[in-house]
Amino acid sequence: MQILTCPSKLRLLETVLQRHLPQALPAYGAVMHINRRNPAQHEVVVDSWPEFKVVLTRPCKEVVKDKQDYYANFHTAFYLDVDAWRTLLENAGAIDWGKAFQLQGNHDGIYEVAKEAVAAKEVQLTVTPYFTYLNLNPDKQPEPRLDPGFIFSSLNSSHIDLLNETWHYGGSEHSRRYLANMVRCFPSTCILDSNGHPISWIIMESLGTLRHSYTLRSHRRRGYSSMVQRAQAIRVHAAGFPVYGLVALDNTPQQKLLVSLGFQRLSELCHYCIHSAASQ
Structure with a gap:
């Protein structure tokens, strides 16, 4: 060794x-x-x-x-x-x-x-x-159009409490520290509303994985999750990293969303x- x-x-x-x-x-x-x-x-x-x-x-x-x-x-x-x-x-x-x-x-x-x-x-x-989904060419997806006043941005330290509250595995000081480190060290994409508050986001973590995708309940069914995941995938791909994400076996909506974005599920x-x- x-x-x-x-x-x-x-x-x-x-x-x-x-x-x-x-x-x-x-x-x-x-x-x-x-x-x-x-x-x-x-x-x-x-x-x-x-x-x-x-x-x-x-x-x-x-x-x-x-x-x-x-x-x-x-x-x-x-x-x-x-x-x-x-x-x-x-x-x-x-x-x-x-x-x-x-x-x-x-x-x-x-x-x-x-x-x-x-x-x-x-x-x-x-x-x-988890299922692993891989996208070899994320640039094929059409350019999204945001609502007036909404913008693409990156997460920052002021958003950590919100991420920790909404993450399925969050809620502890350990998870908060972990999320803060991911946001500080790795690329993220979010959509900010007209008041500057994040409504949908995703983070790249230390293994290059696209993780922690979440959209606030009051803003769902408007395509925001698709938008942030597409934007993050293009950003990761441009940096030379493989574009892949992990999805729980019972998370059918996320599985369908990734397939719609050009991801393919791996066999293992x-x-x-x-x-x-x-x-x-």
Whole structure:
């Protein structure tokens, strides 16, 4: 196991992961951000180099100060060999099992091997599967027309409380801190009404994913969600990132919306694995 710190090696890793898209999407998005000023302060672990079989991205040690804060402790994994993934997960230096953390990946084995590991460590595991939707050419969609007085903008720190109140997984200080970090570090798109208040928005997060899409209930069924997601997709695509998003399996309206915007659903599920710290 080794931590990749050499810029040339990290750029090479990005190129190699690109060849394994779309399966490598979460790890690829994380590595792209690491190679572009690393706003989330993440690092890359591989089982070996240059002939690697496993890639693990994780926060640098100084990032996660609260051992219960799994929002901040975000990992991704991509592997070419499931046994190599199992071996890395058992390595004491790969993951700090004394802290709560999230692990995301598009392999079924991400979940299966994680389940084996937590059984041995007596750590609680919660797994949520998501559909992954990918858009290879978001520029094909027609230009939206906003209502008079409404404008496209970006989210800022004054909007964090609203985001935390409306997000399904929000409402805590941990989630608020996470959202504040995403808004500060990554591109976002929102529509502001004539009073300058956000009514619909979406954020790009540390894995390059389009997440946290929301439209206030009083402004729904007017096409605003479609507008912000299209605008954000074009912005992300122009920056060279893959345009992809995760959708809950039962969120049929969002699935239909993404299809209408030119997204295609991938065959493999993306698994969000939340591991609770052993002290809980």
